Amino acid sequence: MAVHHQLTLELHRLGRIVTCVNRALVTTWGGKGGPTTADQRETLWQQFFTDPSQCWDCRPEKVTESHAGLVDEGMRCYASMIEVYMISATLEHYTRMVDLLARAGHLQEAENIIEVMPCRPHVTVWMALLSACRIHGSVEMGEHIAKVVLELEPENAAVYVLLSNIYAAAGSRHLCENVQRQRKEQGLKEQPGCTWIEVNNEVHTFLVDDQDHPCMIEIHAELKRLLGLLHDVGYVPYTKFVPHGVGEDEKLFHLCHHGEKLTVAFGLINTAPGTPLLVLKNLRVCEDCHLFTKFISKIVWGAIVVRDANGFHHFEDGVCSCMDYW
Numbered sequence: 001m002a003v004h005h006q007l008t009l010e011l012h013r014l015g016r017i018v019t020c021v022n023r024a025l026v027t028t029w030g031g032k033g034g035p036t037t038a039d040q041r042e043t044l045w046q047q048f049f050t051d052p053s054q055c056w057d058c059r060p061e062k063v064t065e066s067h068a069g070l071v072d073e074g075m076r077c078y079a080s081m082i083e084v085y086m087i088s089a090t091l092e093h094y095t096r097m098v099d100l101l102a103r104a105g106h107l108q109e110a111e112n113i114i115e116v117m118p119c120r121p122h123v124t125v126w127m128a129l130l131s132a133c134r135i136h137g138s139v140e141m142g143e144h145i146a147k148v149v150l151e152l153e154p155e156n157a158a159v160y161v162l163l164s165n166i167y168a169a170a171g172s173r174h175l176c177e178n179v180q181r182q183r184k185e186q187g188l189k190e191q192p193g194c195t196w197i198e199v200n201n202e203v204h205t206f207l208v209d210d211q212d213h214p215c216m217i218e219i220h221a222e223l224k225r226l227l228g229l230l231h232d233v234g235y236v237p238y239t240k241f242v243p244h245g246v247g248e249d250e251k252l253f254h255l256c257h258h259g260e261k262l263t264v265a266f267g268l269i270n271t272a273p274g275t276p277l278l279v280l281k282n283l284r285v286c287e288d289c290h291l292f293t294k295f296i297s298k299i300v301w302g303a304i305v306v307r308d309a310n311g312f313h314h315f316e317d318g319v320c321s322c323m324d325y326w
């Protein structure tokens with residue numbers, strides 16, 4: 001009974017974390033059709049005791065899936081998952097912990113976890129660490145991990161892209177171009193980014209530098225107008241990861257025509273002010289589009305929700321639910 005009571009407290013505590021702190025997770029649940037209000041979650045916590053199999057999304061291991069940089073909370077949930085609930089960690093849990101630690105900048109601790117994993121580390125867990133090396137500008141660790149992943153998966157184009165981004169951010173133009181050349185020589189193509197939105201029961205899809213949409217003239221005019229307004233409220237485009245070899249103007253032009261920006265501009269033109277926008281993207285949203293959307297959410301009424309390859313971003317009043325960890 002004591003364990004049951006402790007579990008109840010722990011789940012309530014986790015419930016509070018979900019409610020108060022980690023809006024990203026709430027949004028994710030909402031997106032999955034899961035519990036969105038405190039009452040609904042409370043009911044699900046109770047169901048958890050009677051029949052855990054009926055509410056998989058409420059189990060503690062699901063709650064450790066925090067991308068909000070809540071390292072301490074994540075570590076505590078992780079420890080209690082193993083020590084209190086006797087749930088043994090799977091490859092997915094290890095990946096989540098590595099991701100959580102690495103995104104928050106604890107790269108060495110994250111690598112230590114990979115080293116002590118009882119199962120063989122797979123590409124996903126290494127890629128989580130490589131993405132974090134990109135965020136935190138760790139060239140040395142990035143090079144090492146890229147090598148490890150390419151041994152496991154020689155045709156992984158994303159490794160080349162991340163490594164070239166790491167070199168670009170470090171100002172190593174020559175190394176950046178080298179990696180891009182190697183990727184091309186191997187015949188490996190970057191997966192094209194694709195963004196889409198449903199407006200008036202019709203799905204509209206946009207690619208980077210898309211010129212095909214019939215409303216492109218209006219979209220470009222709207223983007224230009226928005227960029228002027230954003231500039232006035234402090235938006236400065238984030239060009240750190242744009243590969244070298246292109247001029248500053250070209251970099252900006254390219255960033256301005258990312259699918260997300262075209263999609264958001266299109267959504268704003270075609271909906272009444274205040275209408276929430278739901279934008280979907282097949283890849284991870286880039287730093288500049290994330291920043292752009294945060295600023296947009298400062299100057300428009302409604303919320304903008306972006307579902308990218310990593311999860312949900314709920315932008316409102318200049319803030320994103322992921323707290324800039326994604």
Ligand SMILES: [Zn+2]
Pocket residue numbers: 258259260285286287288289290
């Ligand atoms: Zn972008």
Ligand SMILES: [Zn+2]
Pocket residue numbers: 290312313314320321322323324325326
């Ligand atoms: Zn976000």
